[in-house]
Amino acid sequence: MQQAARRTYNEAFSEDLYQNLLASIEKDFPGELDFRVAESPVFVPLSLKKKLIEACESFIDIMASDDFKNNTDRAIPPAQRVPNENQHPSFLAIDFAICKNDQDELEPQLIELQGFPSLMAYQAYLSELFKFHAPIPESFNYAFGVSTYEEYMESLRELIVGNEAPENVILLEIYPEQQKTRVDFAVTERMLGVKAVCYTELIKEGRKLFYEKDGKKIQVRRIYNRLIFDDLTNFPNLKSDYVFTDDVDVTWVGHPNWFFRISKYTLPLFRSPYVPETKFLSDYQGNFPDDLDNYVLKPLFSFAGTGVQLHVKRDELVGITDPENYILQKKVNYEPVVQAPDGLVKCEIRMLYIWPDDAKRPQLLTSLSRLSRGEMIGVRFNKDFTWVGGSAAFYEN
Secondary structure (H helix, E strand, O other): OOHHHHHHHHHHOOHHHHHHHHHHHHHHOOOOOOOOEOOOOEEEOHHHHHHHHHHHHHHHHHHOOOOHHHHOHHHOOHHHOOOOOOOOOOEEEEEEEEEEOOOOOEEEEEEEEEOOOOOHHHHHHHHHHHHHHOOOOOOEEOOOOOOOHHHHHHHHHHHHOOOOOHHHEEEEEOOHHHOOOHHHHHHHHHHHOOEEEEHHHOEEEOOEEEEEEOOEEEEEOEEEEOOOHHHHHHOOOOOOOOOOOOOOOOEEEOOOHHHHHOOHHHHHHOOOOOOOOEEEHHHHOOOOOOOHHHEEEEEOOOOOOOOOEOOOOHHHHHOOOOHHHEEEEEOOOOOOOEEEOOEEEEEEEEEEEEOOOOOOOOEEEEEEEEEEOOOOOOHHHOOOOOOOEEEOEEEEO
16 A cells, blocks of 8 residues: 555565465464465555544544443343453454545545454564565554564553463463464463463362363463353353353453444444444334445344345345344445555455553554455455465554
8 A cells, every 4th residue: 555665565575485474483383373364464654544543543432431331231142241341341453444535545444343352462473574574664663652572562461461470361262272363372372471271171169260281270360351252152062160151250351241342233333434334223114225235234243254244135134033133334345455466455454452451541552454355354255365364564654
């Protein structure tokens, strides 16, 4: 997108450069990378950087308001409400499509947002790898509010580990060794000393939780939560001492309730030039738009693109028995803006924030980018393409 940086990168690019970057990941974390890394990072020009931050801060104004929790209580399924919720999320992930407006200028359009951590450790690691293997201009940075990788690590350590010993903090997932994002778990453990622990391995004694390490029982005092508890319904035969709705003596870093509060449920609350028209399906009361081809249907309680309907039919909408659990969102036109050797590629940028408990507002820390040639951004829509997949983003100063 920033043309000078793009030209410099593309002129230096080779298949060897790309393979050497992948080989570095495999050397550092053997067998852990389970998704496609794009051949290039995204170079974000200053004008678009300002719009991305402006959009995010306007959403944060709403999320930081006194009445936000009351307005989002219905988002939490009653059977999945977890005790000891804090006042605000520990993480924000805000996804934008990169589009063009009527003035032919690049602008972000909100796609989704989550009160849930993303690839917080891996993104810094990957960005540093790009800096090592490729010509990244010194006038571009991947992080905000910190100047070095060490400062980045310290920001995450203060939030996730806090004042506890790393062994008393766990990254919680379900079968973490099987997750496609497990490379981030490995980077997190190397960066912070925090181990990924499966939900089934937790031991509950009274109000305390433990896990076993080297034959010893270790108390869990803080949970860096990467488990989407709705996913547990896919494993009906799971057995565990701990039920996630139990009231236990742990501090959540990324409390599970915020996954629901800040989600697709939140989108209809925003009014902004950076937000495509979004309404709960129930708000239409059967009077759906005539141009349904220009809308996408999304279930509230799903993730990773599951259940999204790109081609909406009126009969399908009429047949939905719980319209309050769906949103209808106007489609956005992703502008192909990243110049690959064989054409232009579409781009999505996810802005990643951390939010310490004692802070009034979150801190923008970094971002990730995803490149696509398919109908949607996700991996299954981009099979057999090059210059697609997850990557880093570098911002013009």
